[in-house]
């Protein structure tokens with residue numbers, strides 16, 4: 001039997017290797033390729049040329065708010081060619097080469113057990129040597145960025161420290177998410193709020209209003225377990241009172257302070273996202289949802305709980321594809337770097353070249369705990385970027401995840417006429433730029449009006465008729481009139 005088989009294989013081998021047969025196969029291949037080429041260039045399936053003017057109202061790719069799936073993007077949002085020598089693009093190119101799955105397949109699995117982490121023996125920490133390696137390959141930063149000495153100080157500081165992100169925790173709440181990662185033990189929603197040491201008033205207002213921890217009832221539904229944590233860097237204040245000592249006191253009293261050992265500044269806000277993901281994956285990996293936002297927003301937590309319950313029932317249980325990529329907020333797309341060197345968002349062309357990916361902006365987004373864990377891993381392959389919301393968008397893009405736009409997240413406040421309406425605040429989930437006093441007042445009104453407004457539904461796209469043209473961080477209406485400047489200020493957490 002074996003002999004018989006062997007003979008057949010030899011015949012086959014002979015047949016295939018005969019030059020005539022080889023040439024024949026080549027001819028067939030070429031003919032097929034030519035046919036395919038001509039049908040795709042003339043057939044009806046040809047993609048229309050991309051319009052040169054950007055759409056007036058941006059709708060993110062990927063999942064739309066009505067649940068349908070939009071086309072996946074085919075090109076990268078940044079300029080992958082290092083021409084012009086933008087530093088971030090160049091550094092990212094090094095990482096991308098390093099992790100190219102075709103050139104370096106084994107690197108996908110390049111992790112080791114973190115033996116220093118005593119609290120969770122099974123926690124895998126990925127090792128990512130290239131984040132700093134890219135720097136040494138590029139060498140002298142000042143020669144890479146010719147205009148480096150003329151750049152604003154915050155940009156220089158950012159560039160000098162952007163390869164480093166493993167800052168130690170100084171203060172953290174004990175057992176915020178319950179004891180140990182037992183199955184089904186995580187909170188339903190973790191509120192992670194970016195704040196700075198001196199914003200004590202903001203934190204206090206949040207604790208008494210939308211940030212209450214414990215079991216929180218929904219506006220109409222059952223609600224869920226909510227946990228709160230404030231994210232801080234270190235304050236290098238020259239003030240007479242020792243702010244860090246006050247923070248220690250505050251932490252003992254409320255157990256909701258999470259502070260890391262880095263300088264708290266506007267361009268360092270990205271570190272809070274990255275370090276939060278890391279912290280969540282070790283300390284709170286069972287959280288169902290995470291709200292990440294600023295300390296100058298008003299969040300209608302009960303309505304958000306209802307909305308999230310609805311999502312889990314209608315769209316996806318834990319572990320589903322939908323939940324693994326769930327992020328919702330005010331999605332901003334087709335934005336480009338701000339090149340006005342007098343604004344705090346200024347990004348020089350020598351640092352970044354390209355457009356921004358779609359990102360959730362304006363003071364707060366909500367994502368699934370599962371997505372937080374994925375972001376934690378992928379962020380190790382994306383160089384830090386000074387604008388925090390954009391950085392999150394960059395990581396999402398790497399995961400092939402598109403944030404869902406929801407009109408009830410108001411980055412730019414209400415349109416004037418809507419604000420006067422009786423139950424205006426019952427149509428929203430989040431509104432940006434409210435002072436602590438306003439938050440207190442609005443919250444008690446919202447509670448008082450609950451029954452009166454119980455049939456009010458969340459804002460939908462149709463109500464929001466204003467069209468915005470987003471251009472270098474200024475927002476213009478259809479006549480080109482400037483509506484707002486500085487629209488997505490990240491809670492003015494800046495010392496600069």
Ligand SMILES: *[C@@H]1O[C@H](CO)[C@@H](O)[C@H](O)[C@H]1NC(C)=O
Nearest residue numbers: 059064065066067068069070
């Ligand atoms: C959902 O939204 C997309 C984009 O806005 C639109 O193209 C599509 O027709 C909508 N689908 C339904 C069922 O409404």
Ligand SMILES: *[C@@H]1O[C@H](CO)[C@@H](O)[C@H](O)[C@H]1NC(C)=O
Nearest residue numbers: 139140141142143144145146
């Ligand atoms: C970096 O480059 C600048 C300008 O090319 C040069 O003046 C400086 O000496 C270089 N520094 C180092 C450490 O090579």
Ligand SMILES: *[C@@H]1O[C@H](CO)[C@@H](O)[C@H](O)[C@H]1NC(C)=O
Nearest residue numbers: 157158161262263265267268
């Ligand atoms: C961010 O924090 C690090 C560590 O404290 C510091 O070295 C760096 O200068 C800070 N960056 C900015 C832009 O403030």
Ligand SMILES: *[C@@H]1O[C@H](CO)[C@@H](O)[C@H](O)[C@H]1NC(C)=O
Nearest residue numbers: 150151152153339340341342
């Ligand atoms: C801003 O740019 C202008 C030219 O576009 C330049 O003259 C000015 O010095 C720059 N200012 C700063 C602070 O870099």
Ligand SMILES: *[C@@H]1O[C@H](CO)[C@@H](O)[C@H](O)[C@H]1NC(C)=O
Nearest residue numbers: 422423424425442445446449
């Ligand atoms: C609550 O109701 C009162 C009276 O109808 C109205 O004047 C007020 O604006 C409402 N406030 C909120 C936050 O809905």
Ligand SMILES: *[C@@H]1O[C@H](CO)[C@@H](O)[C@H](O)[C@H]1NC(C)=O
Nearest residue numbers: 219220450451452453454455
């Ligand atoms: C809204 O409140 C009214 C009483 O003010 C009540 O009769 C009605 O059933 C409530 N509707 C819902 C949906 O809760």
